[in-house]
Amino acid sequence: MAMQSMMQPGSSSPYVVSNRRAKMRQLQSRLLWAATWVALSLVVLVIGDILWLVVSKGMHGLSVTTFTTDTAGVAGGLQNAILGTLSLIGLSLLIAGPLGIFAGIYLALFARARVATAMRFANDVLAGVPSIVLGYCGYTMMVEKWGWGFSVLAGAITLSVLTLPYIVRMTEASLRQLPKAYMEGALALGLSPASALRTILFRPALPGILTGLLLAVSIGVGETAPLIYTAGWSNFNPAMHLLKSPIGYLTYVVWTYLNEPYAAAHQLAYTAAFLLILLVLLLHIGVRFLQRGTRTSE
Amino acid sequence: MSDSALSVLDRQPVRSQQNRAEAAKEEIQEMPVLRNSRGMTAGDTREKAETLCAVSVRDLSAYYGSKQVLRGVSAHFSQNAITALIGPSGCGKTTFLRTLNKMSDTVPGFRATGQIEVLGQNVNRISDVEGFRRSVGMLFQRPNVFPMSIMDNLTLALKLFGVKRREREEIAKEKLREVGLWEDLKDRLSHAPSALSGGQQQRLCLARALTVEPQVLLLDEPASALDPKSTRLLEDLFVRLSSRMSLVLVTHNLAQAKRIAHQTAFLEAGELVEFADTETLFHFPVDERTQIYVQEQIG
Numbered sequence: 001m002a003m004q005s006m007m008q009p010g011s012s013s014p015y016v017v018s019n020r021r022a023k024m025r026q027l028q029s030r031l032l033w034a035a036t037w038v039a040l041s042l043v044v045l046v047i048g049d050i051l052w053l054v055v056s057k058g059m060h061g062l063s064v065t066t067f068t069t070d071t072a073g074v075a076g077g078l079q080n081a082i083l084g085t086l087s088l089i090g091l092s093l094l095i096a097g098p099l100g101i102f103a104g105i106y107l108a109l110f111a112r113a114r115v116a117t118a119m120r121f122a123n124d125v126l127a128g129v130p131s132i133v134l135g136y137c138g139y140t141m142m143v144e145k146w147g148w149g150f151s152v153l154a155g156a157i158t159l160s161v162l163t164l165p166y167i168v169r170m171t172e173a174s175l176r177q178l179p180k181a182y183m184e185g186a187l188a189l190g191l192s193p194a195s196a197l198r199t200i201l202f203r204p205a206l207p208g209i210l211t212g213l214l215l216a217v218s219i220g221v222g223e224t225a226p227l228i229y230t231a232g233w234s235n236f237n238p239a240m241h242l243l244k245s246p247i248g249y250l251t252y253v254v255w256t257y258l259n260e261p262y263a264a265a266h267q268l269a270y271t272a273a274f275l276l277i278l279l280v281l282l283l284h285i286g287v288r289f290l291q292r293g294t295r296t297s298e
Numbered sequence: 299m300s301d302s303a304l305s306v307l308d309r310q311p312v313r314s315q316q317n318r319a320e321a322a323k324e325e326i327q328e329m330p331v332l333r334n335s336r337g338m339t340a341g342d343t344r345e346k347a348e349t350l351c352a353v354s355v356r357d358l359s360a361y362y363g364s365k366q367v368l369r370g371v372s373a374h375f376s377q378n379a380i381t382a383l384i385g386p387s388g389c390g391k392t393t394f395l396r397t398l399n400k401m402s403d404t405v406p407g408f409r410a411t412g413q414i415e416v417l418g419q420n421v422n423r424i425s426d427v428e429g430f431r432r433s434v435g436m437l438f439q440r441p442n443v444f445p446m447s448i449m450d451n452l453t454l455a456l457k458l459f460g461v462k463r464r465e466r467e468e469i470a471k472e473k474l475r476e477v478g479l480w481e482d483l484k485d486r487l488s489h490a491p492s493a494l495s496g497g498q499q500q501r502l503c504l505a506r507a508l509t510v511e512p513q514v515l516l517l518d519e520p521a522s523a524l525d526p527k528s529t530r531l532l533e534d535l536f537v538r539l540s541s542r543m544s545l546v547l548v549t550h551n552l553a554q555a556k557r558i559a560h561q562t563a564f565l566e567a568g569e570l571v572e573f574a575d576t577e578t579l580f581h582f583p584v585d586e587r588t589q590i591y592v593q594e595q596i597g
Contacts, residue, residue, distance in 0.1 A: 113406050181442035185503070187401060189455045190432035190510060199454055204445045 058274025061267040074265035084248040091156035096164045104171025127165035135226030150232025150246035158226045163216035174208020207290040218283040224251035352377040352544030358412035369568040380545045382559035390568040399434040435512030437520040441499035449487040473505040497528025517547040
């Protein structure tokens with residue numbers, strides 16, 4: 001090819017690679033490319049298949065009544081589950097958001113190296129705890145021992161513990177990625193670290209922090225196991241009681257209703273799955289949007 | 299600018315400058331006159347040296363963990379003069395500079411022994427670090443404009459210290475004029491400073507440091523990232539500022555030290571090898587190590 005045509009026949013230059021070796025390299029390169037393409041298309045195919053299944057089966061179950069009526073037995077709408085998911089997520093964001101952001105700020109700016117290392121490790125361990133274990137802990141502690149029963153608060157707190165590590169990590173990372181010179185310049189001007197954070201660092205870190213919150217929400221939205229243990233299930237709309245009042249949520253519908261031997265139940269499960277995927281997709285688009293915002297502002 | 303703005307910042311009156319210079323003339327015979335190569339004398343250095351030191355350090359040693367970076371440094375820097383710190387990379391000059399305004403303390407594992415006095419205050423005993431740092435400004439190697447508008451960069455500190463809006467904008471304008479940026483920037487004060495050139499950004503940072511009226515200005519290789527023209531502009535500003543504040547300049551550029559510094563200190567391996575007025579240090583160095591460093595860099 002191009003290389004060969006440039007080579008002079010019989011050239012004794014030590015830099016000219018022999019023909020056979022060049023061909024071997026080309027072959028290797030092509031094989032590797034092929035392998036990466038196969039791997040990539042497998043991933044895309046799997047995602048595509050899931051999306052197709054959920055969209056094709058879930059979408060035509062979607063109607064106004066889905067949003068306006070509660071589940072009744074194995075049929076009905078999803079209003080109670082949608083509202084339940086929103087209240088669980090909202091409440092858990094109220095708990096984990098401030099906690100996680102403050103912890104992240106502490107880790108990024110104030111913690112001593114040794115304390116920070118220990119806290120970061122603990123945070124990573126927490127992120128790795130299986131959600132069903134968190135659910136069971138929540139059950140034995142809040143539902144049973146403290147007598148809260150299946151409740152919004154028990155569910156939301158369990159979701160908070162689950163999503164907290166992501167918020168902490170994103171907050172810390174988005175503060176750490178800011179130039180050190182911001183803080184140094186602020187201190188040299190006579191600002192305290194706290195006022196430097198408030199007036200200089202917080203705003204450029206905000207898109208990253210919000211990204212962490214959105215990620216936390218999209219993780220929390222998709223959880224089933226911890227909620228089954230703590231929030232229970234209810235066929236009725238959230239009762240605006242924090243305690244002793246079980247609540248419905250979309251993932252429960254997906255998990256339970258697919259096991260029922262009725263077509264209507266299956267339809268409801270697929271519709272719930274469709275709504276969940278739609279929600280997560282929107283959240284991820286939101287994350288992308290925020291991230292692009294940070295890049296252009298730099 | 300109104301007087302109340304000045305009182306908030308506890309600004310040193312500049313007007314006494316001439317009287318002091320007049321009074322100092324009588325002592326000229328006894329005390330050495332500090333001149334830089336442009337023939338500018340250091341304002342107050344001929345007065346009682348002991349009480350008027352901008353920076354006075356006795357037996358200062360500093361460590362990062364177990365590594366010693368400063369070894370028993372003792373020196374007295376004159377007030378209203380430019381003192382240059384020169385020496386090979388890693389000799390501890392930046393650490394020395396950052397110890398003066400307690401910025402080193404933010405580095406984990408840092409520890410210092412010895413006595414440091416800045417403007418007559420014992421730095422080790424300062425409880426109000428933020429208040430102290432207001433009187434000791436700092437300029438860094440790379441211009442560190444904050445991610446906010448030009449005006450906000452200049453007024454941020456004043457706002458936090460409770461200066462009223464109109465006053466702080468007046469101060470900002472005055473400082474922009476002082477660093478020669480007013481004409482260039484007056485129409486885009488609400489813009490982000492990231493579009494400015496490196497030299498302009500550094501002068502903006504200088505203006506920002508000046509808004510709180512520091513009496514000592516620490517300069518950490520402030521021109522090393524700039525082109526020659528911007529460097530000259532900055533140097534001229536430093537010389538002009540030295541009539542009313544004390545500047546400590548860390549530099550790798552020996553020509554720069556010769557051009558603007560009244561006094562120069564040579565550090566090597568954490569040790570203060572030699573400290574004299576600039577002329578003497580460069581042309582009649584006493585220590586062999588100074589000779590080698592100064593000559594190698596020039597020849």
